[in-house]
Amino acid sequence: MTSTHTQAHASAAARKAAANRVNAKPGRKVFVRILRCDGPGQPSRWETFSVTIERGANVISCLQQIAANPITSDGTRSTPVVWDSGCLEEVCGACTMVINGKVRQSCSCLIDDHAPTEGDTITLEPMSKFPVVRDLWVDRSRLFHNLKRVKAWVPIDGTYALGPGPSESAESQEQRYVMSTCMSCGCCLEACPQFNVEPDPAAWDTAFVGAHALNQARLFNQHETGRRMKGERLDALMGTGGVNDCGNAQNCVKVCPKLIPLTESIAVIGRATTIHAFARWFSGK
Ligand code: SF4
Ligand code: SF4
Numbered sequence: 001m002t003s004t005h006t007q008a009h010a011s012a013a014a015r016k017a018a019a020n021r022v023n024a025k026p027g028r029k030v031f032v033r034i035l036r037c038d039g040p041g042q043p044s045r046w047e048t049f050s051v052t053i054e055r056g057a058n059v060i061s062c063l064q065q066i067a068a069n070p071i072t073s074d075g076t077r078s079t080p081v082v083w084d085s086g087c088l089e090e091v092c093g094a095c096t097m098v099i100n101g102k103v104r105q106s107c108s109c110l111i112d113d114h115a116p117t118e119g120d121t122i123t124l125e126p127m128s129k130f131p132v133v134r135d136l137w138v139d140r141s142r143l144f145h146n147l148k149r150v151k152a153w154v155p156i157d158g159t160y161a162l163g164p165g166p167s168e169s170a171e172s173q174e175q176r177y178v179m180s181t182c183m184s185c186g187c188c189l190e191a192c193p194q195f196n197v198e199p200d201p202a203a204w205d206t207a208f209v210g211a212h213a214l215n216q217a218r219l220f221n222q223h224e225t226g227r228r229m230k231g232e233r234l235d236a237l238m239g240t241g242g243v244n245d246c247g248n249a250q251n252c253v254k255v256c257p258k259l260i261p262l263t264e265s266i267a268v269i270g271r272a273t274t275i276h277a278f279a280r281w282f283s284g285k
């Protein structure tokens, strides 16, 4: 799917959501069906709760209602559902979960858009590519580990004044801005057929690094100061688990909530690793 097709698909979904929002009646009851799990290694089970929806309710406000009164729709007392969140404005990425089968942020998911009618059901599941801590809360440590693999930072540590950094053109800032909006949410990894659960941290360094890390490598390789570590980043991405493990399924770019051109970033990194490999070969290093 091209980026034009992706945008058309996204705008069709946005139009449907807007139409639902207009027709949604406040005060209606909606069922929230949740895949629950008491902890790592524990079996999962479905529980359904009935929630009263006010105008502007999002998935998190439903979870708060359930936490205040954790009684299932068949009248059984349960426990408050656990989830992760921070900013409540689609910036921190912590509240990501699978909602009606699509990975996205729960804080920005409005119930009026997805369950506009009395008796509608909305389904919540934890992301499947990360270990469940409890209920809808997953452990995204591997996502952050993979950012360390590609040294996704600018090298400015030190105990002395570094002076002003090199200036950066407005064009470069503009191009890099969208890449910098990544919030480490994990949507691109959840959708990627090459990224699978890896419970053993010892295997993380050779498993596929993921689209988010490839994009961050591009972001920092194009930064005037960050590019000093370009060779180290490309070294990390040339081996097992690097850019060549991407199967080009392009699922990642379809689900990124920040509309980051991930497949473009993957292509840029792919070309850069090829050039880097030739340069190393010719220099005998
Ligand atoms: S293009 Fe690569 S990173 Fe993106 S979903 Fe496909 S395999 Fe994963
Ligand atoms: S690249 Fe997009 S989908 Fe992936 S972690 Fe960043 S914001 Fe989320």
Ligand code: FES
Binding pocket: 084, 085, 086, 087, 088, 089, 090, 091, 092, 093, 094, 095, 096, 105, 106, 107, 108
């Ligand atoms: S709570 Fe931060 S993105 Fe949803």
